Amino acid sequence: DAGVIQSPRHEVTEMGQEVTLRCKPISGHNSLFWYRQTMMRGLELLIYFNNNVPIDDSGMPEDRFSAKMPNASFSTLKIQPSEPRDSAVYFCASRSDQPSPLHFGNGTRLTVT
């Protein structure tokens, strides 16, 4: 099993640019989560998908953030336009049936200058 795969591992961009983060969940997992981690706020849930459908997006900070899951093997998190306060590590995680634990990808470290 390849685990949850995220790309890119690192992203450095200038304020105002569009950023797209990608995630491939573990095959057979039907739930996918996007988290953001900072020193100040810890791990924050951004959005949760179940069977490719967004179930809870209450953690998405604002309209600049959007997420899609067009099929069971791919999800994207887009920030447009990016701002310096978006700098963080973004993790994607997937899970099979309840009450299974989450399996995390290696994360994308985003730096917005």
Add this chain to the structure above:
Amino acid sequence: QKEVEQNSGPLSVPEGAIASLNCTYSDRGSQSFFWYRQYSGKSPELIMFIYSNGDKEDGRFTAQLNKASQYVSLLIRDSQPSDSATYLCAVKGGSYIPTFGRGTSLIVHP
């Protein structure tokens, strides 16, 4: 607001000692409890989960759950320098979404 509280630490213990990490939660309906370990610059990895009151042992790790008091703890016996990491407590209630604490930093010194 469902909350999961952990002491940020750092908790410093000598090699070979028992490290005790604690976590409290606010949602009485919580059903599943997880401990993740996160090395610096890495992603969280699951080390223990517990669903029922009492103790659950796995090697050097023991998870303890007390639903009446709303706390869950992780004991690490014979601590090793390689156990130095941040330990995240995650709690899941009736929703499908686990809530994470901010983690406790553990330092095991030789």
